[in-house]
Amino acid sequence: MRFELRNYQQEVLDVIRDYMRECSKLDDAKAAYEVVRTRRNIRTSSYLDLEEYEDLRHIPYFCVRIPTGGGKTIVGCHAAGVIAHEYLHTARPLVLWLTPNKTIRDQTILALQNRNHPYYAALSEQFETFYVLSGKEGMTVSRGTIEAGATIVVTTIQSSRVADDELRKVYEDNGSLLEHFPESEFGSFTPIHIREDGSFPKSFANLLRKKRPIVIVDEAHNVRTELSFETLNKFAPSCILELTATPHQGDAQGRGRSNVLYSVNAHALRAEEMIKMPIIVRTLQDWRIALSHALDERQRLEKLCAAHAEASGEFIRPILLIQAESASQTESRLTPSVLQQWLIENEKFESKEECPIATGKDDELANRDILSRQSSIKCVITQQKLREGWDCPWAYVMCTVAPARTATAVEQILGRIMRMPGAKRKPIEDLNHAYAYSVGGSFEEVAQRIVDGLVQIGYDKWQAKDFIKDGGSQEDLPLFDERKETERKTTYAPLRIPQLCEETTSGLFELIDETQMLDTDWSLEDFDFKLSESEYRHKRPTMDEGKIDFSGTGKLKYQRVSGIQLQLDRLGETRMSEADLLTWLVKQTRNDRFPPSELRRWVLRVMNHLKGERGLTEQELILDRHQLREALIEKLNKELKSLKLRNLQGLLSLGEGSRVVTSDEIPCVFDPDEPYRSWDKYDGPMHFNKHFYSWVGNLNWEEAQCASILDRLPEVEVWLRNPVKEGFRLPTSTDYFYPDFVARLIDGRYLVVEYKGEVDWTNDDSKEKRLMGEAWANHSNGKCVFVMPGGPTSLENTIVHAIKQGLTSTDSSGQTRIN
The missing domain is CATH 3.40.50 (Rossmann fold)
Structure with a gap:
């Protein structure tokens, strides 16, 4: 093979x-x-x-x-x-x-x-x-x-x-x-x-x-x-x-x-589909509930794997790794044998064949091919042996029943569930994730332990700050040591990047933002009020849950995506009436864009729909009000985004009467004498010669490849890693987006590059960003070029083609032409 x-x-x-x-x-x-x-x-x-x-x-x-x-x-x-x-x-x-x-x-x-x-x-x-x-x-x-x-x-x-x-x-x-x-x-x-x-x-x-x-x-x-x-x-x-x-x-x-x-860099592994990311982390306080949830997750993934196998022919049987406690002479513990017996008695496991023990003392995995289609293995119970080289890409879920504060912690076998089967992302997104269950401790405590464990196996920035200690040679200094930042061979003229504006009737220019997008007759009466099952699932979380992934700066981060909703006694009385719920929801979802009276009528229509067509009771809605609030906010944002996107598309249309222009009357300016507004520094292996500032803002592995191409293209005079939240931006229906790179070409034009991976290139977010980038270029009268490469394949050719061909714009008659 x-x-x-x-x-x-x-x-x-x-x-x-x-x-x-x-x-x-x-x-x-x-x-x-x-x-x-x-x-x-x-x-x-x-x-x-x-x-x-x-x-x-x-x-x-x-x-x-x-x-x-x-x-x-x-x-x-x-x-x-x-x-x-x-x-x-x-x-x-x-x-x-x-x-x-x-x-x-x-x-x-x-x-x-x-x-x-x-x-x-x-x-x-x-x-x-x-x-x-x-x-x-x-x-x-x-x-x-x-x-x-x-x-x-x-x-x-x-x-x-x-x-x-x-x-x-x-x-x-x-x-x-x-x-x-x-x-x-x-x-x-x-x-x-x-x-x-x-x-x-x-x-x-x-x-x-x-x-x-x-x-x-x-x-x-x-x-x-x-x-x-x-x-x-x-x-x-x-x-x-x-x-x-x-x-x-x-x-x-x-x-x-x-x-x-x-x-x-760890980003390279993710970009090349070698690992499962993000890691979904769930913490519960009872080991029986935790283990049951982990088994349910494995079974859910098994159904997804069956669908994947039918579509692709790739067979995967997801494995659950269970980390037990070590034996003790003084107290009762959840040892591998205790857990194995519990699985057989309580979770309908037919025999030990389906849940073998793999420890230094007992190895029921010996001479068994876990990757065989005929294998019946669903779970592997271990203590620490899996740290010592056991490898199975089918391991998707892990559950540690030992309290998180003990030495038997989740990070000890974490690396065993991160390898991607077949080293290729799956069309079913949930099969690209890893799942970790832990007993005891808060989500933040467990998540931090996992992040620490990932660092131990190489999944964070590898710090090289101690390299300067042996001899103090200038060559040994970190790339961004202050002494190196002062060395600069070239000082470039300021970058003055034209921005997308609307020309007013008085001849002034205004940057396009939400004001223009909402400058039409609209009302909440026109917003959809029906919450589908996918938009609002009436099932309150019973555990702390979050995910661990890479941030935009390449660091590991964890984020709670749902928390425990305290269970109220359904048989008892609550202090909230339906009218109180309506008032509470309106207060929780209020927004300056929505008139209060219209918002109240819209929320009431949602509640009536949930009771009438979804069959939910008043008591259920009151008990579940926190999750309902989140669903309402998301629905309002979705409807508002759709409205702004429709108006934006009309505003940006080319032709006679269009008031939109990409103008240098209100440019985004980068001055070499002003501080670089990027928060983080790139500390990877590549060196760049034509970056506008003496150091480069943070780049992941694929972005670094793109930057390397810009740096060596003869058509590019100078380029800049665009600082997020502080640099050149284009409006979207939700906020603004900050393209990855801006560059000034030798011929004076400005090039903007927004890099996207192959998977993300076709999603709705990327489509909207392309719409805005192309509009910025189309309304520039040939002064600007926008390109969004989709993945590393033919990356250089894509950028060069955009530079040479330009994008569509309008001539003086309002007709579309090619630059």
């Missing part, structure tokens, strides 16, 4: 290839690192040699940071070939693949040996012949095998260490390896231990030392002890590649840090 590499994975491999070529050319790992870092404008720390280890000095030792779920292993498979071909110039390398524990080791071996797995396909692309061996098999490997092709030995770092007086088998004389050490080759390398008689152990460790292996360290943050480096030093590797989500940043002076050659 061939796996199509994602853009960011290919970029990682391109950087590694570049680095390996420079290492081969310069024979200097440190110098090559700096050459590549400078050439590709990558903002990372300067290179740190492993000077204290004799056989690690001066070898290429570098790290690639990829957040959990980003495909580190498949990058490692391809990287092994890139390093072998570009640096060692061999098709028959010995690769030592180190994992942090046995679980990941066994999974890696099975995947690399499976001819139907993408990892095997990746190795096949890199090597004509290769062998994947366990550490135990490596200690009996024949010379013929090693000389026939690439040999990948997968083991744990623990299996290779020598601690105290214990001598592991890897360092012992091994008769199976004698053929690797013919007398004619004595002196071709320095063995680890030479005896008094001049002989040395014919061990696997000495075989590694002789062959100078490529070392790939998976989850490298777990292999940072002095003992680990001493072990690697014994093997005299030719190169060390670390793969991790959380590179080691060393001490306060930067000592002991990883040499991060490339860092993948």
Whole structure:
């Protein structure tokens, strides 16, 4: 099964290839690192040699940071070939693949040996012949095998260490390896231990030392002890590649840090459909209710998966991960066995086969293929084992029954529910989300714990502020260090961007805003008053719920989307009458745009509709008044938006009599002598030369690609990351929108770019933004160009085409023409 590499994975491999070529050319790992870092404008720390280890000095030792779920292993498979071909110039390398524990080791071996797995396909692309061996098999490997092709030995770092007086088998004389050490080759390398008689152990460790292996360290943050480096030093590797989500940043002076050659932003994973986002978080106070809700969610998703399978052919069986408590001799706890029995007795699970336990002590998942269509597994009950490498993209829901304040917290297995099945977004939106249930604590407490857990597995900005500590070199400063911001090669003339205006009868210009959109005869009597089931569901929330996602600045954020509505005793009396409810709703939904008398009549019509056609009682509406209030506000906003959009389309229409003009009489001005009004700074790896200010406002991964194109286009004189809420804006039926980029072209025209992903390009919000952007360009008499690229495909061609072709506008006769 061939796996199509994602853009960011290919970029990682391109950087590694570049680095390996420079290492081969310069024979200097440190110098090559700096050459590549400078050439590709990558903002990372300067290179740190492993000077204290004799056989690690001066070898290429570098790290690639990829957040959990980003495909580190498949990058490692391809990287092994890139390093072998570009640096060692061999098709028959010995690769030592180190994992942090046995679980990941066994999974890696099975995947690399499976001819139907993408990892095997990746190795096949890199090597004509290769062998994947366990550490135990490596200690009996024949010379013929090693000389026939690439040999990948997968083991744990623990299996290779020598601690105290214990001598592991890897360092012992091994008769199976004698053929690797013919007398004619004595002196071709320095063995680890030479005896008094001049002989040395014919061990696997000495075989590694002789062959100078490529070392790939998976989850490298777990292999940072002095003992680990001493072990690697014994093997005299030719190169060390670390793969991790959380590179080691060393001490306060930067000592002991990883040499991060490339860092993948978490936005790239989402853009490339590798992870499920957002995470829907729900907290309840009773573990039985929490677990029941989690099971209901899994069942709901199973129905959606069935519909998806019927439409696409992709089979998915959603899995619920249940995190139990550890056993205690002093108190009763919800251990895996207790939960398993509860599921069978209370939730109609037929047997343990449907809800196996997977812990260090009990592993009922052993030898079971959870991804098989014939598998009956619905839930997996665990404690912490899932943190150690268990991987199933079908895991959609997790529920931790331990109180959130305890060490057994949701973040411990969070990464296991984030991988996207098939690494491709699904047409059914709910199948693109992950779901987390927790017992006890407030939503804010649980959400913060999850955010902290995501940071631990690489899902937040990777801060590099400590890079300046070792030596104070100017090259090591963060991209936006104050000393760098003062350096500026070019000062541009102010940007004066024409704005969309209405020309009044007196010849003055007014910016178009809500005033013009509502400048018609309209009344609330014309607004739809019927609330559909989708607009108002009479079902009050019974839990705290929210979601965790990326903000516009690239940071993780959490947001409560619904809270607990206190249950009132339905048998008791309330202090609110129907008249009181009407008054309360009118007060809660009042708006300066709506005359109070009209609003009261409209709300009354809504209530009568709900009682008459929906069959709801007065008491139900009173009890559910908070949710009803939200539905009314949303309905009013929807109707108002529809009204403004209709009026706006009429106002913007081209032709004789149109009073709309894109005018520089009231321009949006950016002055180089005034402060940049962006709140956040871009801290990614790209460097830009034509940005209007000396630093760039925050960009996600796809926006950075777009900015890079603007920066290198010869038609662009200067561009600006438009600051949100503080920059150039265009009106919409709800508020304003602030396009991503504005640019001044060499010919004096202004270009505005609003980037949208492929999924979002066709939604109603994007359609309205295109309407406004095109109107801004159409009414400019050829002075302005607007473009909204839809996704990364052909991004540069889309922008260049817009610049060259322009957009439609009107000539003096009012006829449409092409610029």
